[in-house]
Amino acid sequence: MDEPSASKTVVEAANLTKYFGTVCAVDHVNWDVDDGTIVGLLGPNGAGKTTLLKILLGIAHPTSGAATVLGLDAERFSVLIREAVGFVPEDKLLYDRMRVDAFLRFYGAFFSSWDARFAEDLLARWSIPSFKTIGQLSKGMRAKLMLAVVLARQPHLLLMDEPTLDLDPASVDEIFSVFVQWVSDGKRAIVLATHRLDEVERICDHVTIMDRGGIVAHGDLDDMRANWKTFKVVGDLPHDEIRQWKEIRRIDAKGKATSIVSDADPLKMTRRLAAFSPTTVEVLDMNLRNIYLAAIGYKRGRLDGVLESMV
């Protein structure tokens, strides 16, 4: 069959909370990831993305709540999960003096699911010389090598923290086409924690935005683009009343001009705003960058500044 069919849940987090001392790093997170999807996990530094991934792998333990990965409890089955899940950490530890081909044999020996041919194919495709030592490789090549060995384990789920940090644009395209192929049978999933909104906008079908430990937006990216709109209204509006509507994510007023961001049902929103008989109502599409800024800006109440970059 040609068409990917996403249905099975591979990650389930319920009320997941993690405190480091008095700091709440993950705040009552409820989160699902389905098979066959690529999820972009976004948020400012310190939003809780890395901690969330570490809890899923059983490296960090939740203060309360629970997470299952591939149906296994993350705390109790950490070893099993780490075997079935490919984790590409932000800081990539490798053995500098080992040759690439020796490293492949060494690394592969730890995993029963290891596909040596797949690893060699990827190295050839990505032009990583197998006779060089890892220390002789460029930063970008090391990043690709790490990715290649993780992929060659054939993990059901890939968790990646900033995988493209050291890569040039052409390399990013190369690894992304592998990711796309990777999930296209609908039986694998990828979670991509990143700051690169352009990359997420390109290959992710779902997006989760975190801020201060909580999830401030989550969903199918195309649905988000269809539902999130900026309304530019000129005229008198009862701002305090509108602020109470549950779809409202931001509201900024300058004199008679009001800019409103809502996250659901744009047509209904247009009607509700029109009921106040304003002079004009303009409905604008939002790209992921605008959605992201509105989602994190809303929660922090940082209303100025962000608005400027949205206009």
Place this chain on the structure above:
Amino acid sequence: MFHVRPESGEPIYRQLTRQIKHAITTGALKSGDKLPTVRQLAVDLVINPNTVARAYRELEHMGLLESGPRRGTFVKFSPPGMLLEERRRRLQPHIDGLIAEATVLGFTVDELVALLRKAARSKEK
């Protein structure tokens, strides 16, 4: 053949459906032509396979594409159906704009329809 601009704010699947429809209306794609598989197009454009699948699905619903297990996805050329769809598509932004404007000015749907009828009748005379 197709290209997408992920940053545009327009959902990628809609960019794809638009381009495929355009290719069919202009004759660049003909009835019976085989489209790339979901996987192939996703890899070529480096976009999510679910996005491609969604675009193909929508075009199937519109009757412009046809797909079967193992055979792949083909262009299904049915001129009247396609032309109507295309004509509607071109009219739609004007309708949307009119509805938005009418709503802002406080007209109900019935009033708008009545105005349209009246305007059309006076044009006919």
